Amino acid sequence: MKKIITFLAIAGLFTLQSCTTSGSFEIDPIPVATSEVFEVTTSFNSTNNYSRLITLNPPIYSSDVVLVYRLSGITPQGSDIWKLLPETHYFANGTLDFGYDYDYTATDISVFMVGNDLQSVSTNYRLNQVLRIVITPASFSKTIDKNNINAVMSALNVDKSQIKKIDL
Template sequence: MKKITLLFAFIGMISLQSCTVNEVRDNTVDNDTISEVYEVTRSFSTGNNFSSLVTLPHVIYSSDMVLVYRLSGVVSGTDVWKLQPETYYFPDGTLDFGYDFDFTQYDVNLFMHGFDLAGVSPNYRTNQVFRIVIVPGYFAKHAPSKDKSAFQDYEHVVATFGKPTVQKIL
């Protein structure tokens, strides 16, 4: 009896060793997640408290990230976009003024900050063009770097996240 029990135990051990679990890694690509870019032109004055609320065309996911760029000029026919926040200083190093933003799932608030915003040149207050880039949470999570420098170059960002069509919001 001991020999039969030992034989069954031996056969059981051999048969259990042949069972393997194949691990399947989820290397799928999320092809239906699309970044979006909205362009707005805004002016800042005492009348709007140097801020402008941009209502998004639809609710974004709470995991999405929002980047804002301001058109700071044109060089050789190419637009130059600066990542926000952006700050300008007096020659002595003290704060003059700056642009900043905050966002919710429903809107983006663009605003200026500083000490004498009414005294800032109209070139910096009126008809400012902003691009609002909605980066889906999937892309934000898998971005090569989370530091700000990875998002400085607007053209690189939109190329990385699948060059979306720029939609104008009034």
């Protein structure tokens, strides 16, 4: 019985590999996962229920990870300050004032605000918010500092010229 199983295993190896004209065997390469970075400017208000749905085309793989960052300011030297969502802001007494969060499926990303009185949140936090959406293979997200967008972009070998703008 062991000889039959061994024979079938060897026969399977030969049939599952592609043959070249030189008689050597080669295995078809596995597709290399790529990352994408999108940028969108949006506003959160009562008209859109303080949320924005961003459609992905084409859909992402189920093994991909989506990271969303919000441009929260600029340093005195002119560098962007990006915060990874979820992002939460508290009152001085420690209770929730408001925050940003997101969820995603294979076909879309929903970015939304949370809080008790979103209408009272300053327009600086609601209007013309710039978001960066990074879609990355799960294997990368385990090895990089996700809180640092510059580290993420560097690890994925993505520069600013490769960021795709989405018009809503």
